Amino acid sequence: MRIFALAEERHQLITAIVPTRPNVGGFQKNRKMRSSLLRNPTVRHYAVAATAPSAACAATPECKVLSNKVTVAAYDNNSPIAQVSIVFRAGSRNETYDTQGIAHHLRLAAGLSTSVASAFAITRNIQQRGGNLITTLDRESIAYTLQITRNNLEESLQYLECAVTKQVFKPWEVQDQLPRLKYELASLSDTVWVIELLHKAAYYNGLGYSLFCPEHRVGTINSESLLHFVNTWCTAPRCAVVGTGVSLAELSALGSNLSIQSADKPNEAIKYHGNEIHQETCASLTNVALAVEGVSLKNEEEALACAILQRTSSVTRVKWGSSPTSLHKQLSCVAGSELFAASTFNASYTDSGLFGVVLCSTPDIIGSLTKETAKWLKSLKVTENEVARGKNILKTEILDAADNQVCLLESLQQQAVLKGQVSSPISIANAVDKISASDVKAVCTLIVLDCNVADKLAKGRLSLAAIGNLKTVPHLEELK
Template sequence: MATNIAKKSLFRAIGTRGYAQLAPVSGTTNYDLKINTLPNKLVVVSAENESPIARVSIIFRAGARNETNDNLGASHVIRVAAGLSTRNCSQFAITRNIQQLGANLTATSDRETISYTLEGTRNAVEAALPFLTEVATQQVFKPWEVAELASRLRLELAIRPLQLRAVDLLHKAAFRTGLGNSLFVPKFQIGKMSSETLQHYVTSNFTSGRGAVVGLGLEPSKVQHLAQTLSLDTSDGINNTSPYKGGEIRSDKGGDFAFVAIAGEGASIKNTKEALAVSVLQKVLGGGPKIKWSALDNGLLNRSIAGSTIEGFASQGINANYSDTGLVGVLLAAPARSAGKLVEGAVKVLKGGNVTDADVSRGKNQLKAELLLEMESGRKAAQVIGNQAVLTGAALSPCELSACVDSVSTSDVRAALQKAGKKLTIASVGNLSNVPYADELK
């Protein structure tokens, strides 16, 4: 069985389990989405993106926010369990047939969703669709196979970088429960997650009212037929609220560096205008260098705090949009001895930074470029469109999203910054000897 550990976007923090990796082939970003909802409330989205690589995703609102104290880490275990034996196929049969067809099946998860994406040539994807259906909807979680996942889970916990831990703790401090649940299974749960627990989690959350099917590069009729043949419970499940609360978490790990995530309340993905304003704000704060091997970032944050130290440091804006709320702020990585001044400077920017028209114009251009470049990859497009569909019941094409960015004004971005600065959340990991506590920052 071929597996790999792939790097994914840090701030969305999506875990991945992949088989037979396939290089993405670009398609066009100018295409129309066909969206409809079946009688069982399953959302179906299809589009022709003119890519020789077709992709089909089955997505459920079953991410970490739906976990309780009794099943913490269930979404992580379910994602890692992708490709295990199902009701009608063995683990060997799934792996062998997908590889033989030259296709690729990937499971991803975040705080709100779990998705299964099949990609390959159009003929390969059509032939492999039965295995996608099996993996996504016909899990059985045989006890002896689940027990063998322990080493994989321990590995994924061990290789988490400190900046990822800082963002994970940021959610814990900001939301406490629900969206505050970690993307990773707690160490004390490894080896203790029973098949019955996993099956109950799937039965409760993998339902038609909480799902969506997205197909890019296939005929809409075939995507529609796949959606209609899925055997899913018709319940809507339970939607738990997770209001923003704010707070602070510190995890002193020692070492030479401190990683500090600072954020305030962002925007819900359901409010497109506000969500795009927050996305522009992220670019205004700093999106990292845009020239390969460069260390120059012309963002508001870097300009404001660069004089705080002569030592090198890294800063980047962060943004996460969920169905009911979000987070927007910055992530700092700095030598421990200079982290204090940098954190103080970052807090001042978030609480009262001066956003200019030039900043917003630069941020909008960067956001549009990122949207269009990333969406040229069908895998990224399927992920973004799928999240929109399953969380809002609708979706915008890349060009439609880009056009919406143009409508964002400087006042919208300033309002987003003002909202975020009202109540900040701070999470820090590493050597925290010089990192101030939240009540020491003004």
């Protein structure tokens, strides 16, 4: 069972090959970002079901490991639209200090000329068949996805394969992507940047490296660096071939023929440190992200318990209604008549995680809201009614996401590449049911530390990131 790979930060970045003529042949327009960290991770990583309820009952996901160590996962739901992804366990966490931004460049380089086909040939041939080629990046993985009608899949897979495994990164084509990269950096919101800064504050390397290229690194990534990164991290043991609307046999044939290296390099161990980053700007609103170390994906029950905990404090689902959660009640008392926004998040990775709150308000009250949020994070008290509410919300999100083909594919991607197996949404929902109110109050028992997750969160060192007018934003030493 895949539990919260990249949960809510996992910033999902998406790049589609842009056709020379917009909207020709159904080719998808370029999208640089699908959603922020505050999106629902369960939707992304647990929805493994078909679009139609009847198909969901009939079809089940299949998974196996090929002889070349490539993992293959398929969900043949008889959809007329086939989606096939080649996913690698390689993201911004695999960068080094001297190669920061290389994952961002790699995402933008998807669909450029290869050793067997030019960028024009790849775009033209997929476009003429009405397909899309999309690249998705997060801190732990990168996925190349072909979306196309099922009858055109066979002749289009060759272009997906060459775009993924036969890159050459011609220097002039890499340089041509710089205006697009600069545009992406310039168009990012403060909410996105504060999450990036939060990771940088929490981790000194690995997960602390941003999904976006630092400004001082723009133009420094060359073809040799990209090829070295691909050859080091995009290898068979770190690869998964995933598809919906396609049989396991077809995907197995594709996975067996991939021309990628067989070496496997383990990820560098990640250690949570906890620190703070303040960035002054002239913005009228101030964004603050405050977090403690959460739970990793190593233990499924812990991840589910932490997900339920997050939803016990999420905003109300009733339009125009006031939030019943303890967090928002506390913040409302502090804010008075002033407007503010607050959202909890839970970002779980393979070996660490972040659990916290993102705030946005005027400079005058953001400091008081930050202090109140820190108090809430250190207590994390929940009632049985809140636990029941959180469980119901989590199960609803899991099952509702089963109707979304994109969530379906992304769930398979993350489960296959990080876990090596896939699970259905029903099994995840049943696992949520098994988490009792007492488990969530303690947020589950940690095996190694012999204490509960709630205690770990309450006693853990805080991480803080802030952007905007920071005249009232406290420092970490003021939050102890």
